[in-house]
Every structure is written in structure tokens, then in C-alpha cells.
Amino acid sequence: MKKLFLGNEAVARGLYEAGCRVISSYPGTPSTEITEYAATYDEMYSEWAPNEKVACEVAIGASMGGARAFSAMKHVGLNVAADPLYTASYTGVNGGLVIAVADDPGMHSSQNEQDSRHHAIASKIPMLEPADSAECLAFTKRAFELSEEYDTPFFIRLCTRISHSRSLVETTDRVEPPLKEYVKNPAKNVMMPAMARGRHVFVEKRMKALAEFAEFCDLNRTEYYDTSIGIIASGASYQYAKEALGENASYLKLGMVNPLPVKLIEDFAAKCDKVYVVEELDDIIETHCRKFGISVIGKELFPLTGELSQAIVAEKILGEEKQTLSLKDEIPVRPPVMCCGCPHRGLFYALKRENVFVSGDIGCYTLGSQPPLSAIDTCVCMGASVSGLHGFNTARGAEQAKKAVAVIGDSTFIHSGITSLIDIAYNKGISTIVILDNSITGMTGHQQNPTTGYTIKGDPTAAVSLEKLVQAVGIHRVRVVDPYDLKETQKALKEELAVEEPSVIIARRPCALLKYVKHKPSLKVDREKCRSCKACLRIGCPAISMREGKAVIDHTQCVGCGLCEDLCKFGAIVGGEADK
Missing domain, CATH: 3.40.50.920 (Rossmann fold)
Incomplete structure (x- = not known):
């Protein structure tokens, strides 16, 4: 049957048809939909792991257990998974093991333009690169076969355009390869130096055999x-x-x-x-x-x-200039902004008022670096906000620490912020950390995570308590605020920055785009009271603009969060239907 599939959807179909049993991933654009589509097939076990390293290790373990296994990640996620993967190249596989990595040329949603082919070369893991959705499906199936034939993990390299473009694929039925027998073999599977030396020799022989295969295979x-x-x-x-x-x-x-x-x-x-x-x-x-x-x-x-x-x-x-359908020169620049009612907006406004150094992290809240909030000073990688702030404060001293915070999302904190916070507690740091808990993994499209209480399929499960977790690693000062409450948020920041011990503020309010969130009626501007001071524009809400010298609130966007109402000193923003 022929169908029109996204590249990511086609990879998921390839997993299904190849008889893959275990899938563990961490969401990261442009790879996320592979695992989301895979989770729709009940024949395969799918999960969101806390990070890519864990996801990769789950897949490696499943492969050792005799199952065909898979993990997906974006290019920077491959850095996180590199530790187990480089050694898995030595151990090889039992059941086929395939890792999909999606690069992001042009940096549509990434902090760098890394070329993952370097990882394939350095780890000595073979890599296939499909050019359309049909090849995404076919190459995924082929990768499992070759993985088992050559006793090696296999990479599938995607990019944004392949992952997110649609083309025709032809689907077939699922095969059900039997679970391979597990045979105890420390020389193959226990990578201590004495065994690893022998396995490195095997890896070099394997790469030579694969290079010969590349000369005549139909993949080229x-x-x-x-x-x-x-x-x-x-x-x-x-x-x-x-x-x-x-x-x-x-x-x-x-x-x-x-x-x-x-x-x-x-x-x-x-x-x-x-x-x-x-x-x-x-x-x-x-x-x-x-x-x-x-x-x-x-x-x-x-x-x-x-x-x-x-x-x-x-x-x-x-030497020819091709005519292209581009509007880049005809429309104004529209930088990405936080959504109307975003719970992060109030927190960033409070941080800006405190005039503090903000060590940022990866997520929706990274947009807090953009004007008019301009509240984030740095952003490196997942989890770096916390450990980076510790280094910053250690270098500059206790007085600087009273004017510096780190911000990190709930999912990102679980991904790689926990160990950074342990470092602060263990080494007697005095940093203030703000966890922006919006009850979901937001930037990649509302995936569940270990704090939400639901699995990838929406089934109820254990939920990590951020408060208890933070206390368990040695942080004694922990408080929760509602970022819609500017006064309470400001008060919490002032108090926690003043103390010379580590502290955590959890800014908790669900993402405004979650379906279960009930919004208040939209606000409107009383034009008679509006003094055109533009104070309401300081929070950068897309629903607020100026028209004929007066502030206007778009009722189709406003969710009634009330932040702008708190900013207006003249009582010009009130409840009710928006201005026409």
C-alpha cells in the first residue's frame, strides 16, 4: 500500500516492519516524531527516557537481550549518548541495534550545526543516510539486517528536511524475528581493558569488511x-x-x-x-x-x-541564478516569542527587574533572551545553566552570587540538571536555581517526562516530585511560586538571592497551550484611561500592540493571565471583551 509519510513517520514504519521490539528515546527536534509515531504501534514497546544516554543504554541492553532495538535523538543528543555508543561499537550486538540521529543544518531549532558523520567515523559505527521517506523506511529495515550480519550498531542519519518532508512510501507487513538467545560472553560484552583490546581488533576487521561491502551494495x-x-x-x-x-x-x-x-x-x-x-x-x-x-x-x-x-x-x-519562491525580502522579520499566557514570561520579567545575571538553558524559556525581556545572558547545552552558574559564582565570589541565577525547565532538569545541582550542594555552592515547571516538555511539542505522571502512551505512572528530589540531593531552601503572581515571584527571588547558601525556586504553572488548562476571559484596554506609556509592552506579549497611540489587546490571543494588568499603573487594562 502506498502512503504519503513524513521522513520520521517512515522511519517509525520501518521499525514496525523490521520487527523492532524496544524503542527508547529523548525528544529533540527534528527527531521527535519518530518515537511518537512508533508509540502508535502496540507491537513495539516505546518510552521517553530521561536523556539520550539513558535511552541509548536501554536500547543497548535490549539488543544484548536478543531484541531488535532502537533509539532516536537529535545531533546534540548524540553527544550525550556518545559514551555508551562508542563502547557499544566494541561489544557489537545480539539483536539488531539502530540509532537514528537527526542533524539540523541551518539551525532551525538547535544551538549548533554539528555534523554527526564525525561521530560515525570516530566511533567506527556504520551510517546510512536516506534521501526521502521511501528510503527512510527501507534503510531502517536494512540497517537492522546489516547490524545483525556485521555485529555492529548502525546509524541512520537524517536532517531537518528529510525528517519533516513528505513523500510516497510503500508499506508491507511486519516481520517477527524471534528473540535471539542470550549467551554469557564476557569477552564480548564486558569492556574492561583486557577484553576491549581484542574487540578493537574485531572492530577494525569489521570496518574493513563494511568498506568492501560499500563498493558493491545497492545502498550506493x-x-x-x-x-x-x-x-x-x-x-x-x-x-x-x-x-x-x-x-x-x-x-x-x-x-x-x-x-x-x-x-x-x-x-x-x-x-x-x-x-x-x-x-x-x-x-x-x-x-x-x-x-x-x-x-x-x-x-x-x-x-x-x-x-x-x-x-x-x-x-x-x-553559474545560473534560479528563481525561487522566497518572501524573505518582502516581509518583516518575525523572531520567535513566548506564547500568550506563557508562564515563563512573568518569571523573566521579575528577573529583568532584579537586574541579575541569568545562566540559561535549552527550552521554550531560552526565548527569554529576546527583547523586550532580554533576561538571559548565556545558553550552552542541556543542564549547563546550573553547573555554569556554579562556575560563574565560584569565579566571581559571593557578592556576585547575590545577583545571579540559573533557569532550567522541568524536563531539562531531569535530563541533566540533577547532577549539576548535586555538584553545587556537595561543593558548598551558594547559587540560586529557578526550575521553570510548566508540567510538560514544551519546546519539542508537549511530550511527557518523568515529572508529569504519564508515559508516552498517556498511561498514568510514577511522577518525580521536584521538591523532594531537590531536597534529597542536599538543598534545604526550596520554595514554589506561581509565575503569574509577580509580587510573590519578585519576593522569592529577593529572599533567595540574599542568603549565602544554595536554594531552588520552582516556578510552577502549566504551559498555556496544554489542552486541560482553563483560561480566564480575555482582557481589554479602556482607551480613556490608557496613557500610552507602553508599560504593558515590556513583557513582550504577542497579544498586546499599539493602535492609534493606544494599547490594544487581541482577544483572539489573550488568555487573561493578568500580567499586563499588574503592570498598568492607570487601571486601563480590565476584564471583558477585547477592543475591536
Whole structure:
């Protein structure tokens, strides 16, 4: 049956058809939907893990137990999972083990533009890269087969455009490979130095065998048209080149990007007058070609940053400017903002009023760095707000600590903030941490997490108590505030910053977009009382604007949170139907 699938949806279907049994992931755009779609198949066990390292270890354990297992993450999540994965390369597998990593060229939703092919090379784990949804499904199934054949984990590398684009796939029935027998084998599975030395030898032999496989496998293919131009590409880059050049060029499409073939590339290059390597981000394929003396043109033409496009390929190779449907030059910039009624807005307004240094983290609340709030000073990675603040305060002293806080979300705190907080408690730090508990994993699209009390399928489960957890790691000063209550939030910040011991403030209110949240009626502006002071604009709410010199509240967006009402010194913001 043919269906139109997202790339991520097709990977999930591939898991189902391949007989995958265990799936553990942590949400991260653009990979999130793989696990969400996988959870709709009752034949497979799916879960959200606290972080990517745990997710990967669950999948490794399931593989050792004889099941086909899978984990999905975004590129920066692969950094978190690298510790177990690099060693899993040595242990190999029992049941097939596949790891999907979704890169984000252009940084649509990420803090860096990392190229995950480096991880595949460094860990000596083979990697496949699909170019459309059909290949997402097919390559996922093939990865399980090859994983078991070559005794290795396998990477599937996606990118934003492949993950979030739709194309036709043909679905088939699920296979049910039997659970493989577990045989005790410390020499293979216990990676202490004496065993690991022998396994490293195995890994090198395996990579050599896979390199030979790459020379003739159907994952890599040639398409000969006009041989005056030869294109070597993979994934989305292949699609850009094919659409830009059509039959005016010939193509070597690489579906396996680690290890890369040599003779196949040499033969292709020998048949073409001029060969271009078209790849996003780093020059992985290009460097491989040059290593073996194959003359190619690559990054001297194409950028090391951002996404490629059909227009870029045509311009760089043909010197032609392609007409594209772009509105970038015709519409004003619309930077992302926190939603109307976002519980983080009140907290950030209070922080701005205190004029404190704010060590930020990854999540919806990172938008607090944008004007007019401009409340966040730093953002590095998941959990770094807490440990980073400890380092900042240690460097600058106790007086600075009274004017500095860290902010971190509930899901991010569970992901990697706990150990950072333990570091503060254990080493007698005096930092103030604010956990922004909006009762969900917000930025990636409302996934459950260990604090919400529900599993990925919505089943009730144990919920982590942030208050008890924080106290258990050694923090004695813990208080909960409602960020809609500006006075109480301000009071809590002042008091906790004043003490010379570690403290945690939990700013708790559910995300305004959660379906169960009941909003108050929208507010309106009394134009007679409005003094056009624009104080209400200081919180950066998208529902508030100025019209004909007076503040106006859009009733279709306002959720009646009341923050702007607290800011107005003239009583001009009141309940009722909004201005027309």
C-alpha cells in the first residue's frame, strides 16, 4: 500500500516492519516524531527516557537481550549518548541495534550545526543516510539486517528536511524475528581493558569488511546522464543537486556514508569530466576523495555553514541564478516569542527587574533572551545553566552570587540538571536555581517526562516530585511560586538571592497551550484611561500592540493571565471583551 509519510513517520514504519521490539528515546527536534509515531504501534514497546544516554543504554541492553532495538535523538543528543555508543561499537550486538540521529543544518531549532558523520567515523559505527521517506523506511529495515550480519550498531542519519518532508512510501507487513538467545560472553560484552583490546581488533576487521561491502551494495548507486558534470552526494544534498541539474549531470548517490567506498568513487570520477562533491556542513566525502587522490571540487564552492538548496547548487555549478519562491525580502522579520499566557514570561520579567545575571538553558524559556525581556545572558547545552552558574559564582565570589541565577525547565532538569545541582550542594555552592515547571516538555511539542505522571502512551505512572528530589540531593531552601503572581515571584527571588547558601525556586504553572488548562476571559484596554506609556509592552506579549497611540489587546490571543494588568499603573487594562 502506498502512503504519503513524513521522513520520521517512515522511519517509525520501518521499525514496525523490521520487527523492532524496544524503542527508547529523548525528544529533540527534528527527531521527535519518530518515537511518537512508533508509540502508535502496540507491537513495539516505546518510552521517553530521561536523556539520550539513558535511552541509548536501554536500547543497548535490549539488543544484548536478543531484541531488535532502537533509539532516536537529535545531533546534540548524540553527544550525550556518545559514551555508551562508542563502547557499544566494541561489544557489537545480539539483536539488531539502530540509532537514528537527526542533524539540523541551518539551525532551525538547535544551538549548533554539528555534523554527526564525525561521530560515525570516530566511533567506527556504520551510517546510512536516506534521501526521502521511501528510503527512510527501507534503510531502517536494512540497517537492522546489516547490524545483525556485521555485529555492529548502525546509524541512520537524517536532517531537518528529510525528517519533516513528505513523500510516497510503500508499506508491507511486519516481520517477527524471534528473540535471539542470550549467551554469557564476557569477552564480548564486558569492556574492561583486557577484553576491549581484542574487540578493537574485531572492530577494525569489521570496518574493513563494511568498506568492501560499500563498493558493491545497492545502498550506493550511480546514475549516468551527461558525464561532463559528475555529482557525488547523499541525503538531502542529492535531492538538491538532482532538482537543480536534472539530466545535465551524472550522479553517485551514497546511501552509506560510513564507511565510504573508494573504487566506486574512482570509477565514477573516471567517467566524468569534472566531479563535484555536494554535501551540507563539513567536507567528509570531499576529504575522503582527496585522501585517495580523487580530484573533486567541494568546499571551495559550497559553504561550510547552513543548508544547501537547488538555487545554491545551480548557481555554484552552472553559474545560473534560479528563481525561487522566497518572501524573505518582502516581509518583516518575525523572531520567535513566548506564547500568550506563557508562564515563563512573568518569571523573566521579575528577573529583568532584579537586574541579575541569568545562566540559561535549552527550552521554550531560552526565548527569554529576546527583547523586550532580554533576561538571559548565556545558553550552552542541556543542564549547563546550573553547573555554569556554579562556575560563574565560584569565579566571581559571593557578592556576585547575590545577583545571579540559573533557569532550567522541568524536563531539562531531569535530563541533566540533577547532577549539576548535586555538584553545587556537595561543593558548598551558594547559587540560586529557578526550575521553570510548566508540567510538560514544551519546546519539542508537549511530550511527557518523568515529572508529569504519564508515559508516552498517556498511561498514568510514577511522577518525580521536584521538591523532594531537590531536597534529597542536599538543598534545604526550596520554595514554589506561581509565575503569574509577580509580587510573590519578585519576593522569592529577593529572599533567595540574599542568603549565602544554595536554594531552588520552582516556578510552577502549566504551559498555556496544554489542552486541560482553563483560561480566564480575555482582557481589554479602556482607551480613556490608557496613557500610552507602553508599560504593558515590556513583557513582550504577542497579544498586546499599539493602535492609534493606544494599547490594544487581541482577544483572539489573550488568555487573561493578568500580567499586563499588574503592570498598568492607570487601571486601563480590565476584564471583558477585547477592543475591536
